[in-house]
Amino acid sequence: MTTHADVHRPQPSRRYLVPLLLHVALPLAVGCAVYLVVRPAPALAEWTSQAVGLDGRPAFRVRGWARDQLPDAAWAYALTATPLVLWEDGPAAARRAWTAIAVVLAVGWELAQLPHLVPGSFSRGDLTASAAAALLAVGVLYVARRRREAARRPLHERPT
Amino acid sequence: MIAKLTARLRGADTRHLLMLVALAAFVALAAGSTPG
Numbered sequence: 001m002t003t004h005a006d007v008h009r010p011q012p013s014r015r016y017l018v019p020l021l022l023h024v025a026l027p028l029a030v031g032c033a034v035y036l037v038v039r040p041a042p043a044l045a046e047w048t049s050q051a052v053g054l055d056g057r058p059a060f061r062v063r064g065w066a067r068d069q070l071p072d073a074a075w076a077y078a079l080t081a082t083p084l085v086l087w088e089d090g091p092a093a094a095r096r097a098w099t100a101i102a103v104v105l106a107v108g109w110e111l112a113q114l115p116h117l118v119p120g121s122f123s124r125g126d127l128t129a130s131a132a133a134a135l136l137a138v139g140v141l142y143v144a145r146r147r148r149e150a151a152r153r154p155l156h157e158r159p160t
Numbered sequence: 161m162i163a164k165l166t167a168r169l170r171g172a173d174t175r176h177l178l179m180l181v182a183l184a185a186f187v188a189l190a191a192g193s194t195p196g
Binding site: 094 | 190
């Protein structure tokens with residue numbers, strides 16, 4: 001049975017665009033912005049900072065989690081959100097498998113810094129922030145998917 | 161065997177490939193954002 005929601009459902013390209021912008025591009029932009037204006041230490045951030053006239057120096061003096069953990073959390077959120085958005089209407093097995101890989105990568109990247117398998121220095125704060133952000137992405141996009149599925153159901157099947 | 165593999169790849173969901181590219185991009189971003 002075709003529902004009102006089915007008829008007015010956006011085309012696939014538009015269906016993915018807004019969630020990708022909101023849950024992937026926006027957190028990545030926030031993380032990049034922190035590197036650019038608060039801690040332009042990585043070579044690319046320093047180069048960009050100089051290119052936009054900030055001279056590779058922090059434009060704002062910010063301390064604490066907003067400087068240290070926010071970029072990691074934003075990266076972990078965007079990474080975990082990517083499979084959840086891309087596989088929103090795909091097979092559940094594929095969505096779960098890719099999401100599990102993304103969560104393992106989000107948390108594993110920080111853990112792998114402990115034995116210096118990947119660049120960076122391990123911090124418990126970063127690990128907690130990354131794990132919390134990955135769980136937040138799973139939670140937020142799970143609720144969003146349930147709401148969309150409920151909206152697609154015919155009116156007589158919806159709970160009153 | 162190659163024909164079988166090609167047919168299978170043609171039928172595969174392109175989102176698998178997108179995911180591989182996205183994961184590689186995320187890893188590159190994380191590696192590139194290390195101070196030093």
